[in-house]
Amino acid sequence: MRAEALTLSHGGRPISEALSLDFARGTLTALVGPNGAGKTTLLRALHGEHPPSAGRISLDGEALGPANRRRWPARIGYMPQDSRAAAGLTVLETVLLGRAGTLALRLPDAALREAAALLAEFDLLDLAGRGLDTLSGGQRQLVFFAQALARRPEVLLLDEPVSALDLRHQQALMRTLRRLTRARNLISVVVLHDLNLAARHADRVAVLAEGALRALGPPAEALSAPLLSAIYGVGVRVLRDPEGGLLVQALV
Numbered sequence: 001m002r003a004e005a006l007t008l009s010h011g012g013r014p015i016s017e018a019l020s021l022d023f024a025r026g027t028l029t030a031l032v033g034p035n036g037a038g039k040t041t042l043l044r045a046l047h048g049e050h051p052p053s054a055g056r057i058s059l060d061g062e063a064l065g066p067a068n069r070r071r072w073p074a075r076i077g078y079m080p081q082d083s084r085a086a087a088g089l090t091v092l093e094t095v096l097l098g099r100a101g102t103l104a105l106r107l108p109d110a111a112l113r114e115a116a117a118l119l120a121e122f123d124l125l126d127l128a129g130r131g132l133d134t135l136s137g138g139q140r141q142l143v144f145f146a147q148a149l150a151r152r153p154e155v156l157l158l159d160e161p162v163s164a165l166d167l168r169h170q171q172a173l174m175r176t177l178r179r180l181t182r183a184r185n186l187i188s189v190v191v192l193h194d195l196n197l198a199a200r201h202a203d204r205v206a207v208l209a210e211g212a213l214r215a216l217g218p219p220a221e222a223l224s225a226p227l228l229s230a231i232y233g234v235g236v237r238v239l240r241d242p243e244g245g246l247l248v249q250a251l252v
């Protein structure tokens with residue numbers, strides 16, 4: 001997936017200009033940067049719901065445009081920041097689901113088995129019969145991650161998918177994401193505020209600030225203390241942990 005010379009705007013005001021970056025298959029890219037940097041806007045543009053005011057987005061050489069905007073999201077598993085709005089269903093599907101109890105929905109056994117395996121992986125099997133609105137924020141976030149995977153997408157665009165998760169589930173989600181990115185050769189882009197999670201799990205980190213790409217590369221290259229201090233406006237120290245990974249600390 002490729003973004004070339006994108007201008008992204010809100011209400012006619014550009015928030016990103018000349019933004020170019022590539023996302024390769026089998027690669028997990030963490031998109032990091034301060035609040036308001038433009039991460040969500042970029043993800044929504046890649047998903048096809050926020051048309052750029054200039055530039056080009058393409059997947060396997062096919063450019064996103066008016067002709068394919070409606071079918072574009074079919075190849076993508078998208079998880080927005082606000083999981084209350086993340087049902088990923090069309091209006092028609094939502095209405096039809098009102099009859100789910102009486103419709104005798106025909107699902108292939110394999111699809112049910114796959115959904116059950118995803119639920120089991122995230123400790124959700126016991127909750128399968130519960131209403132979504134009765135779940136905790138973190139449980140709901142895991143359900144929507146499972147939903148994004150159940151679509152069997154080629155591209156995963158995840159906007160802060162771990163923001164409501166405890167330590168164990170954060171690691172579980174990121175490990176699963178990394179494993180499936182490799183096993184299914186996915187293009188995975190995940191917005192994270194936790195730079196240590198990005199350092200630990202991502203193949204590459206893209207650092208966005210004020211709409212501009214400030215660094216792109218392996219965590220040890222992209223997450224440099226001077227850059228992070230400059231864009232976040234706090235002192236930052238980057239250390240090597242005993243296993244050779246990175247440890248990013250804000251200085252108080």
Ligand SMILES: Nc1ncnc2c1ncn2[C@@H]1O[C@H](COP(=O)(O)OP(=O)(O)OP(=O)(O)O)[C@@H](O)[C@H]1O
Binds near residue numbers: 011035038040
């Ligand atoms: N619907 C909108 N109308 C006008 N401005 C918007 C809109 N959505 C976002 N913006 C502005 O665009 C800029 C980028 O916002 P965006 O949500 O992409 O940032 P972000 O990096 O995802 O931030 P956060 O980490 O806080 O989620 C911000 O200045 C924001 O105020």
